[in-house]
Amino acid sequence: MKKVYFLSGMPRSGNTLLGSLINQNEEITMTGSSIVCSILYNLSLLKEEMTFKNFPDHKSLDNIYSNVFNNYYKDWKAKYIIDRGPWGTPGNLKLLKEIIKKPKFIILYRPILEVLASFIKIEKPENIEERCDNYMGINKHKNGMVHRYLWSIDNILKNKEDHVIIHYKNLINDPINEIKKIYRFLDISFKDVKLKNFNQFYANNLMYNDSVLGVELHKIRTDKVEQIKLNVEEILPINVIKKYSNLDIL
Secondary structure, three states: OOEEEEEEEOOOOOHHHHHHHHOOOOOEEEEEEOOHHHHHHHHHHHHHOHHHHHOOOHHHHHHHHHOHHHHHOOOOOOOEEEEEOOOOOHHHHHHHHOOOOOOEEEEEEOOHHHHHHHHHHHHOOOOHHHHHHHHHOOOOOOOOHHHHHHHHHHHHHHOOOEEEEEEHHHHHHOHHHHHHHHHHHHOOOOOOOOOOOOOOOOEOOEOOOHHHOOOOOOOOOOOOOOOOOOOHHHHOOHHHHHHHOOOOOO
8 A cells, every 4th residue: 555645835846846856766756736635625525415415325435535545546656655735724634634644744845925936937927916916815816826835834834743844945955965854754765866867757657738827837957956046026026025025934
């Protein structure tokens, strides 16, 4: 039976790079953005349907629910799976702990303004402030991507769940040491990692299809590990900087 661990990383904080490096070890696979959170959530909603309430076969549905990870990752070759998703949000964490009582979380963190600036630099939207508000869940976008992962990380910390913290700047500057931290945390024997001429991210023989996003968010530099220069003040308007400069939790 595979062991499943969980990555809750801020977007644009090196998730794809980390996966490319860790997945060099055939015994471990870090996933792309996972749908397993959504699977558990949608299964839980079935108990609210009238059909289920009319014939409440909890045991049969729970059999499916409790075996989601085993079934989903059945054909993946790796012994260890690191599932990437906002697993720490209150709803997701509750659903997860009904299956895995003591989950282990890898937190990958980058300051919020750097995250937003990284998105804006790639996307080049016409209205920068509106786009940042969308990511942060302001106004009608209550479930913005950056907000969701920030919420996830914050809840993991507040609930004192078992976790290790990897900072983006440390991952870039000393990737071997940070990956060793993850191996120690998961109690897995470390295997050498190539830092030059490695592959683009792939998992279970699949790569991201960024054509559906309209912008390449998951293509990384593979000749070496190096931080792309990012001047937040030149990219983000002062209104955005003022609005989101005090929200970091790490």
